[in-house]
Amino acid sequence: MKQGKKFFQKLTPFGKGIFTKDFFMVFGSIIVVLLATLYPFNFSLPYNFSIRNISSQFESTSNFTDQVNNIILFIPLGFSLSSSLQKRKIPLIGKILLVFLGSAGLSLTVELLQLFLPSREPTPADIINNTISGLVGLLCFYLCHSQNFDSILTSIENSTLGRSTQKITLFFSGYILLVFAVSTIWLGTTNLSGWNLNYPLIIGNEKTGNRPWQGYISKIYIADRAISKNEVEKVFAEENYFHTMGNSLLTSYKFTEQCCQPEEPAKSPKLLKKKLWWEQLSENQQGQGVFLSPGNWLETAKPVTSLNQRIRETSELTISTTVASSDTQQTGPARIISISNGPLRRNFTLGQEGTALDLRIRTSLTGENGSELKMRVPSIFTDTNTHHIVLAYSKGILQVYIDNSTHFHSFRLLNLIPKEQQLFYYAITFIPMGICLTILIVLAKRKIFLYRFFIFGGILLPSLILESILVSENGKNISLRNFLLGIFFTTSTMLVLRLRALMVLKKTAV
Structure with a gap:
């Protein structure tokens, strides 16, 4: 009996026994997600339901409220999964992968179930938002646990990457490519690719x-x-x-x-x-x-x-x-x-x-x-x-002419975004940049020239690149406020992580 019990415990990722604190955290997070996304559970079979029609249903776009809710909703799931996986001897990359798959899997399940809810529409963007949110939960877990955070920074600092100028420069190039990739996503927010084909x-x-x-x-x-x-x-x-x-x-x-x-x-x-x-x-x-x-x-x-x-x-x-x-x-x-x-x-x-x-x-x-x-x-x-x-x-610009070409009004979608919504978009854009920049600075700690360049270039370039692309490709007005907003989130994230690292070092010294 004892051998069987030990074998069963090994199969569970929640440590000793089934009903542990981590189990309730994960289970509770899943229940909250299901209630928030599927309630009141009035499931019914759609008219003319077929496999072919499923793909056509995945054409909705999220509004701002949905995006905020999705980001917040999956952070507890990522946090609780990270806590449960911490008790298992799994490499960090394995934990990241498992949290990624867990968040994406639950999100995909929810979106598929929404096919059978008349009051809901499945949204591909929600799967991406929810998955990213789960990974943010993992990051929050490591920031809250000083020993884990310290071990990650130490492993990055002592890695072979930090001794190679070529590899550090390559990593910085990847950082800049990430900025361009994010800018492309911004450009996609104003295209019409989300139009539903089934509307009369x-x-x-x-x-x-x-x-x-x-x-x-x-x-x-x-x-x-x-x-x-x-x-x-x-x-x-x-x-x-x-x-x-x-x-x-x-x-x-x-x-x-x-x-x-x-x-x-x-x-x-x-x-x-x-x-x-x-x-x-x-x-x-x-x-x-x-x-x-x-x-x-x-x-x-x-x-x-x-x-x-x-x-x-x-x-x-x-x-x-x-x-x-x-x-x-x-x-x-x-x-x-x-x-x-x-x-x-x-x-x-x-x-x-x-x-x-x-x-x-x-x-x-x-x-x-x-x-x-x-x-x-x-x-x-x-x-x-x-x-x-x-x-x-x-390209995000709507021109309206009334009775003649001189009586016109112009609407630039990116300029119409409310301030609180802009804060949210810039936060989810530049906080990851700040995390990447922190890793770059830790890697380049021994290379003084690169270290100084990454601090200034890594802070300024992401915001400058994004603003330049939006102005040239999407008709957006030049905005010093938005430029400084990007710098603020990148710098703040980097400083918070560095401050956290110093606090960990002080505790370790004591």
């Missing part, structure tokens, strides 16, 4: 029928590239300019009192009449297009998959439409044009909020509802006159 095109409402717009619409053009300002001038001057765009023009509709036939049937899916339809237009309404109201709107019979796919590939978009509101106080915002699956999930929406034009476009920054960043053009629907609206999106 809806005009005058939401799919659920609870965001109606009342007014007239006569034309819609949608293209998979952002047109230039010179082209915008031609759009306002030439009625049929979009037909010169060739394959870039994805769909086009010209509405009359006969309603819903597309201009190019081969490209544009037929729009179906929803609810009751209108009576014959009166004489003074002729030429304004079709009338949309709470009882009358249009929707494609199937998702506009091809259109969504093309825009996902180019991450660019142009939409031109001619509309006239019948009520200057419509809110919701009332949906004029929407590529969506309901009031909370969309790829794009052009709507009316009072007299303002409300715009929503799905990116990692704006979330699956496109509403995390506010984009509104004021004083557009102050009358019931016809307005020609043209918008173009590319």
